[in-house]
Amino acid sequence: MDRRNILTLIGASSLMAACQETSSDAASGDQNPEINWRLITSWPKNFPGIGQAPEDVARMVSEMTNGKFKIKVYGAGEMAPALGVFDNVSSGAAHMGHSAAYYWKGKLAAAPFFTGVPFGMNAREMHAWIQEGGGQALWEELYAPYGVLPLAGGNTGVQMGGWFNKPIESLEDLQGLKMRIPGIAGEIWNKAGGTSVMLPGGEIFQALEKGTIDATEWLGPANDLAFGLPQIAKYYYMPGWHEPGSMLEFSINKKAFEALPSHYQFILKIACQSVADKMLNFYTAANAKALETIKSNPNVEIRQFPSVVLDKLYQMTQEVLSEMAASSDDVKKVYDSYTSFQKQAQAYNRVSEEAYYRVRTAIESIETDI
């Protein structure tokens, strides 16, 4: 995902004024006061999939309050920089944000676990951990000192492993390979011998076309196709070991939230939860359709990473996660909760959803080019 697109941050004072106004409205005794919120995001305005979630929540909240509670959505750079979401929600400059927790790793070392980690939980396991496994409480505890309330904000599902301009058949093929791959996954890539490169989404196509990079990950078939990646790279690798179910986040300024009438608070929270199902539905359908188009391109080959490469990446992942857990008691607590829930949920999926996928595919013996 695009991590830069950093424009000027607008002055916080006018937004703070809006926030104060909200509070006094709510206290005035009108049970259904008019409220106006500003929601900042890390995505270009109306970006397909992930960028639709804040638009959906704004629309739903307005519909459910008869137009009384309005949320205006700002794309990255319109009011705050793409990576300024957390800070601006924390300060109260914006009432609410939509982004991904792993962007706040520099400030909060445990944050990546609330988006997802390499070889970690998929969408279904992740959401179950947040709701039923203690994840939500740990997430709230992590953000509490900043006056921010986090909520799950949709999920991309398993991403694709990325586009490569040469086949990956051994560990040697990884050595020095320049791949656009951000965050923890980038660190792991480097430990395995590759060279991770950080580039905003908008610069990927040109960099890969010119050979400045040898490979790139982006999101999945729908977003990858929209970026034109099948035109410039031959090998489309799976699975997305590095992002097995990236959960987005809504962040809400706590003071602004507490100033809302309680039924508005419920409306906001329930609108956010309804997005979880909605975004996965969108990605399942849009990615399935886009994959058909990608497969019909004779210049593209879909391949699975060889097991020797996946083994190495897995070992390096365990090293990086262990180092993170050892870095502080706060991270250790989240790491322990995450990994123990994953172990239990994974054992269940092995006899249910995973077993069903395996059996269905074996029985149907569908021809496939992979």
Next chain:
Amino acid sequence: MDRRNILTLIGASSLMAACQETSSDAASGDQNPEINWRLITSWPKNFPGIGQAPEDVARMVSEMTNGKFKIKVYGAGEMAPALGVFDNVSSGAAHMGHSAAYYWKGKLAAAPFFTGVPFGMNAREMHAWIQEGGGQALWEELYAPYGVLPLAGGNTGVQMGGWFNKPIESLEDLQGLKMRIPGIAGEIWNKAGGTSVMLPGGEIFQALEKGTIDATEWLGPANDLAFGLPQIAKYYYMPGWHEPGSMLEFSINKKAFEALPSHYQFILKIACQSVADKMLNFYTAANAKALETIKSNPNVEIRQFPSVVLDKLYQMTQEVLSEMAASSDDVKKVYDSYTSFQKQAQAYNRVSEEAYYRVRTAIESIETDI
């Protein structure tokens, strides 16, 4: 699931009166009128998992309307019989129901596709078809002549294949085997040589203990454990080929819905959608925990059905579904939409979620007793 528990149907007149009252309230000019609805279900009151969805929706709708829109939930038999939900919502005797579409197969031959069919779509594929693949429009069209609006009402995820008191190693082992397995799956079971038996949930334990039946399916580890099934059967089979992602349904009386202020309509619909994520989260966590308990029982063995048995069940499934599709143009239309969406979504999952499960399990080489 329990399909009987049939008690007397209460007179519709008092409920119709409540419905009228609702309508006149809404028309009175008060933007936030007091509304009282009755919701009937096919489940015992507060049944874990599936029975929680209507309680959740009732609570959320009340919270979001400041207590103005109240929905009272009735368990099976309290106001209408377990399988009387559709008819009583259609007549207006109840404003709303929570059940599963495949129970209305006798009236509407295409209905089972809106719950799920053997070897069909899993939860994620199913919800994507409903939201993005034209499923919702077909479902509404099917129910329109009855004045009923259907909405997705949560999903159990992949169920388990069932409990058997002897191992299934060949097709011969299936012959005459008496299994409690309802609906289309029961027909398929019979075609493969078995004998399907219909029993309400509450009678399963005794029937299996006494040897009146040789096997039973129920739901998944959490509900199966609560029923005591590990105490009386040795073999726990996977995967649940017969129910790969059973979607529940909310049914709403259209006239009652149209009489609501539009923001109440949105509140109701969005509360229903938020349940989709919530129920899967519950089942993932509860089933994972229950499976650990089941595995720690030395008398239970978890096994996968042999491929010769699954192949046969798959062939019989195709026969039954083809016969259904040939029975009328209405069924054919739904069948075509369902199967073509499944084909596309399945091809995508094969390179994303399914590939990830496969790779993660292979790498971790976790010891397992299956």
